[in-house]
Amino acid sequence: MRTAMLRSMLSRRSSRGFSSSAAPERKVVVLGAAGGIGQPLSLLMKLNPLVSTLSLYDIVGTPGVAADVSHINTRSKVTGYAGEDQLGKALEGCDVVIIPAGVPRKPGMTRDDLFNINAGIVKSLSTAIAKYCPHAIVNMISNPVNSTVPIAAEVFKKAGTYDEKKLFGVTTLDVVRAKTFYAGKANVNVAEVNVPVVGGHAGITILPLFSQATPTANFSAEDIKALTKRTQDGGTEVVEAKAGKGSATLSMAYAGALFADACLKGLNGVPDVVECSFVQSTVTELPFFASKVRLGKNGVEEVFGLGSLSDFEKEGLEALKPELKSSIEKGIKFANAN
């Protein structure tokens, strides 16, 4: 897609209520900016007129990405930071921290197989966030999200900076997929489709609520089952197609940019910004759970309940709880043991 088209698309989405010059100053950092997700996500954040300072951090490779992206003639000033000694500068004064740092899956792996490497990365980045930008909104992309979000929460609690309204597991790609697959099957305009996706972000913990999808479609139980499975296995579909070269990067960058844009709109006081996200929750007995949340000046303004579920969804909800509970507990245990 041509840059001008993308820019006008993003600015139409983003600037509700603000021209870019009137929008408040906002610093956004991408941690893991030189990676498969990080690079296109940095591009998309550079196109977002709500961003005034774009900070790109990675352990290596960020100067090149930053130099490249910085030539784009949009509002934000771009700076690249490479290596741990520059992490503090990258984070200082940030309003939104987006974290796609960590290893991706290869065929045959589950997201939980990434825990051993990514848990440590997320823990050290969270420690730095608590130190350098304790009030920032955090968008956690690194997998396994079901565990990395609880890890960040524990790190922030220990540092005395935890604000449950500001920590988000990014599950937007599940919603993006559910919308795409539903629209394709129903043969309706995807731009008009809405599908909440709740639970977590791995396999059966991803629970799309097609009974609440709009516009409504008359699908058979078999169709709903197949759409649910395809949504749950969407990540694996990409991992297998990439055959060892990583997992979803482009669709994830799109989803991550959408979610960060929603957070920025919320911060800027745009009303009725609602997205699904994995957050601290009392919607079920689990301490973290993805559901629709309203975003505002303080991050999460309201966590919405699940609404009415079909019998199939009720079964899915009960089935996902043990796995999600154990992934959450694994994260909490790791953060407190190390």
Ligand SMILES: NC(=O)C1=CN([C@@H]2O[C@H](COP(=O)(O)OP(=O)(O)OC[C@H]3O[C@@H](n4cnc5c(N)ncnc54)[C@H](O)[C@@H]3O)[C@@H](O)[C@H]2O)C=CC1
């Ligand atoms: N939440 C979601 O829906 C999705 C999550 N993911 C996850 O996102 C993560 C990143 O995926 P890719 O970009 O494809 O991987 P990648 O390997 O292409 O990029 C990861 C980047 O993180 C950097 N990195 C490693 N340690 C770091 C540290 N301590 N600080 C800063 N940067 C560090 C690497 O240098 C690399 O540039 C993976 O864990 C993947 O599973 C991927 C797709 C969807």
Ligand SMILES: O=C([O-])CC(=O)C(=O)O
């Ligand atoms: O499947 C993976 O490993 C990456 C991911 O989270 C997704 O694409 O949903």
